[in-house]
Amino acid sequence: MNIKHIKRLLFYTLSFLIFTTFTSNLGAQEKKFVLVIDPGHGGEDPGAIGSIAKEKNINLAVALEFGESVKKNHADVKVVYTRNTDNYLTLQERADIANKNHADLFVSIHTNSVKSQSAYGAETYTLGLAKTKDNLEVAMKENAVILLEEDYETKYQGFDPNSVDSYIIFEFMQDIHIDQSLETARLIQEQFAHHAKRHDRGVRQAGFWVLHRSACPSVLIELGFISNKNEERYLMSKSGQKEMAKAIYNAFSSYKRGHSKRSGTGSSSAAPDNTKQATETANNSQQIVFKLQIFATKTQLKTGAAEFKGLENVDFYLENGMYKYVTGTETQFEKINQLKKKLSDKFPEAFIIAFQGDKKIAVKDALNRLK
Ligand SMILES: [Zn+2]
Missing domain, CATH: 3.40.630.40 (Zn-dependent exopeptidases)
Structure with a gap:
């Protein structure tokens, strides 16, 4: 294949890519x-x-x-x-x-x-x-x-x-x-x-x-x-x-x-999944951990902010543009549930969430996978 052929091939490939991207975007907009x-x-x-x-x-x-x-x-x-x-x-x-x-x-x-x-x-x-x-x-x-x-x-x-x-x-x-x-x-x-x-x-x-x-x-x-x-x-x-x-x-x-x-398109299925783990426990392992979500805010809070009510070891993860504050990292559901009870006076609205590796998963699924 000489340089001319390669150029032509590149041209067709690019044209095809541009065309398919364009038409699929049209589809999404519709x-x-x-x-x-x-x-x-x-x-x-x-x-x-x-x-x-x-x-x-x-x-x-x-x-x-x-x-x-x-x-x-x-x-x-x-x-x-x-x-x-x-x-x-x-x-x-x-x-x-x-x-x-x-x-x-x-x-x-x-x-x-x-x-x-x-x-x-x-x-x-x-x-x-x-x-x-x-x-x-x-x-x-x-x-x-x-x-x-x-x-x-x-x-x-x-x-x-x-x-x-x-x-x-x-x-x-x-x-x-x-x-x-x-x-x-x-x-x-x-x-x-x-x-x-x-x-x-x-x-x-x-x-x-x-x-x-x-x-x-x-x-x-x-x-x-x-x-x-x-x-x-x-x-x-x-x-x-x-x-x-x-x-x-x-x-x-x-x-x-x-x-x-x-x-951008009026389609929720096109919305990006921007769940991001910002905690230190996030690593590449597929280990399942439970955490206690204590509250969520639109803006990031400073360490030691009054909202934490003196609680240390607070982390957050970002989801749908909200800062979701969590505490505790447990591999056993019983342990996180104990923590939830312990903190129920300060954070009555707190609830348990689960992660596998750095991906948030349903607590129900986490419990099933641990069986
Ligand atoms: Zn009714």
């Missing part, structure tokens, strides 16, 4: 952001019941109103409803719809009800272990629909929505989408308070099966309490439903703006 909207309950499952309202109808009305605004104003978003009529779906079927459609965001819409008529206001949940009895009760109520299914014990892997013990699975899970879920929840609560002027009951955590099974950032909204006369009237009114839908829409639009900026 991928729409998939928003899955899940109006809770439906059909034979009415959800909560007020003096005049049925939860399933409020959820559906707000969901459709929200979805239609998104369709009208975001050409680059594909809206998928888990249901758009009054029909019954299991929790697993709802999560399956999200996963089959490769959802970028899953928004489940519900309405609350409690015995006391005085409770009112809106709250948004992300997946997590409930820290209060109230939050656990909300999750139990929303998961209870599982009991309508035959053979739910095997279908839901032994998960019993009525047993407090069942909820322990949410302590050992690793939710890699938690940051985006929290951001979405915060934006929604902000809009409920400012746009719809609702009482802000805050962002909360609890173990919702439907969030647990959807493999994307996900939130569950409780619009308000139909056990409260005023709120029931508001949520039953067309204007109230429109206002709540607009609030969720505004929050979605801000989230989507941030999302497009971060990923």
Whole structure:
């Protein structure tokens, strides 16, 4: 082969590479952001019941109103409803719809009800272990629909929505989408308070099966309490439903703006995995270690900062632009669990994470691999 041939070969190779890179980028840009909207309950499952309202109808009305605004104003978003009529779906079927459609965001819409008529206001949940009895009760109520299914014990892997013990699975899970879920929840609560002027009951955590099974950032909204006369009237009114839908829409639009900026293409699957271990224990070995994550911040803290509450031996790792502070390095789960208990007064929100080599893995997987 003479130099001319080599040059020609190089030219064709480069042209091919440029062409394929260009067309694959085009493909990535064309991928729409998939928003899955899940109006809770439906059909034979009415959800909560007020003096005049049925939860399933409020959820559906707000969901459709929200979805239609998104369709009208975001050409680059594909809206998928888990249901758009009054029909019954299991929790697993709802999560399956999200996963089959490769959802970028899953928004489940519900309405609350409690015995006391005085409770009112809106709250948004992300997946997590409930820290209060109230939050656990909300999750139990929303998961209870599982009991309508035959053979739910095997279908839901032994998960019993009525047993407090069942909820322990949410302590050992690793939710890699938690940051985006929290951001979405915060934006929604902000809009409920400012746009719809609702009482802000805050962002909360609890173990919702439907969030647990959807493999994307996900939130569950409780619009308000139909056990409260005023709120029931508001949520039953067309204007109230429109206002709540607009609030969720505004929050979605801000989230989507941030999302497009971060990923460049509007596709979450294209987002780089920037998990990076910054601890001294990170080495090339494939050893599994457990650590205790005590909190996360947007900016890096100085050694000895007040936030550490006098705790030494604190490291961090970077994930999704957050500094996640960890302490303890144990090869035995029991040991890290002891540390968690020991520090529970100072850091009640701390939770256990696992690494294999310098890669963060699910605690569940770490425990399985150690068996
Ligand atoms: Zn519900």
